[in-house]
Amino acid sequence: MFYNFPLDKTRRVVFKTFFGIGCFFCLFLGLNSAFGQNGAKLLKGKVQNVDNDVRDVLVMNLNSKETTITDSLGLFSIEVKVGDVLRLTAVQYLTKDVSITEPILNLDVITIDLIENVINLKDVTVTPYNLTGEIDRDLDRLGLEPVVTSGSLALPNADLDVMSQSERLLLEADRGKYVNFYVIALTINTHKIMNQLSGRTKSFEDMVLRDEIMDVEREVITKFSKKTLAESFDIPEANVDGFLTYCMSQNDFTSLSETANTTEIWKYLEKRSVEFKSSEMVKE
Structure with a gap:
């Protein structure tokens, strides 16, 4: 009886240990089985086109709503499973849908060719100059002189961006310092102060900001x-x-x-x- 109690206690400890390990493996195998039934896999792909750039093409899984964008080489990766549909969209290409099948899922890299979104217009002739739309022929026919610009003349500051009307108005309203100190005199910029007090400067600032916002919105819609x-x-x-x-x-x-x-x-x-x-x- 002296050795029975320690022996029983040891057995209980060993049993609890193996029971805990068994539960862990059962849970692990169950999760693994569930993942296997889901069949999700990270699919790698490459978008290509003979003539155009393939960057920034939007790739969307229509089933999971997961999205990604191709890099500068047209490469992308996205999680898919059999039965999913990938939709590729870009302004310069026709939209293309790709159904994910078992063979596609087993590929190392899927290659997708996109077709240019070309809009064919009927030939027209513009009068009174009888323009055909072919630039080389029309330029020769019209005999136009080369356009002279500040850049072609290599003038100073020719590469500066042209300000918008709102920016020019703001510059005019808010020009200069409030107070200028000279050697024997002091001048106050009443024009700048009055524009600030009347709200004219703030109005032009809002106009500039609104123009910037509209530019960004157009950029988003373009992309x-x-x-x-x-x-x-x-x-x-x-x-x-x-x-x-x-x-x-x-x-x-x-x-x-x-x-x-x-x-x-x-x-x-x-x-x-x-x-x-x-x-x-x-x-x-």
Whole structure:
């Protein structure tokens, strides 16, 4: 009886240890089995076209709504499973859908060819100069002299950006310092002060900001159509204008013009779409 108690206690400890290990493996195998049944896999792909650039093509899984954008070489990777459909969209290409099958899922890299979005127009002749639309022929026929610009004349500051009307008005209203000190005199810039007090300067500042916001909005629409935004972010197409208005009202919206990076713009829109839908501004 002296050795029975320690022996029983040892058996219980060993049994609990093996039982815990067994439960862990059962749980692990169950999770692994569930993952295997899901069949999800990271698919690598390459978009190509003979003549055009293949960067910044939007790749969207229509089933999972997961999205990605091709890099400078046209490469991308996205999680898919059998039965999913990938949609590739870009302004310069026709939209293409790719159904994921078992053979495609087993490929190391899937190659996708995109077709240029070419709009064929009927031949027309513009009178009174009988223009044909062929630049070389029309230039020879018209006999135009080369256009003289500040750049062709190598004038100073020829490469400076031309200011918009709003920017010129703001510069005129807010020009100079409030007070100028000279050797024997002091002058006050009453023009600048009056514009500040009357709100004229603030009005022009708002105009410049509005122009910048509209420029960014045009850039977004150029890169991604409203239909693409609606499908990608699960927003009714009728509400896309409201979504863009919501983005434009954010203080950091104009910063997108400085990055000019398609991936960053897409991530920004994706983040704002979540906020937009949760704000109860979307109407079905």
